Amino acid sequence: MRRHDPTSKNRQGADVGEQYRSIILYTDESDRKEMDLYIDKIRPSFSKPILTEVKKLDEFYEAEDYHKNYYENNRFQPYCMLVISPKLSKIRKEFGIKSQD
Known part of the structure; x- marks a missing residue:
């Protein structure tokens, strides 16, 4: 883990709530497969389950x-x-x- 904890649900540091969940958004299946492979690769380096959500980007709202x-x-x-x-x-x-x- 460098600066992000993918094993925490709805939390990053002192920030808590669903808006602080760990999530990776993808737009096509090749990206999804690459993300799944990477998560599988790093999984053994964590003592707790990786809770990062991997989800297809449905809609984007500009900030x-x-x-x-x-x-x-x-x-x-x-x-x-x-x-x-x-x-x-x-x-x-x-x-x-x-x-x-």
Whole structure:
């Protein structure tokens, strides 16, 4: 597990509720098969069942403008500074990605 826990149902970190469920949406069967193969591949590395839902994308709703690019537009808000920024720093360090700040 890197920065996401696929074994938690309706929760990611301190955020709880169905809107925080782990889900992968696909648009065609070849993507579905690839996702299933990957989940099968990583399953042995977890001590609990993987609860990530794999579901066909039925309908897409574009986010309201205030949700778009939220981190980029709000990086000095407490949640961004205390939760998102540290996660991004860890990912950048782990994968050798230089910060765009």
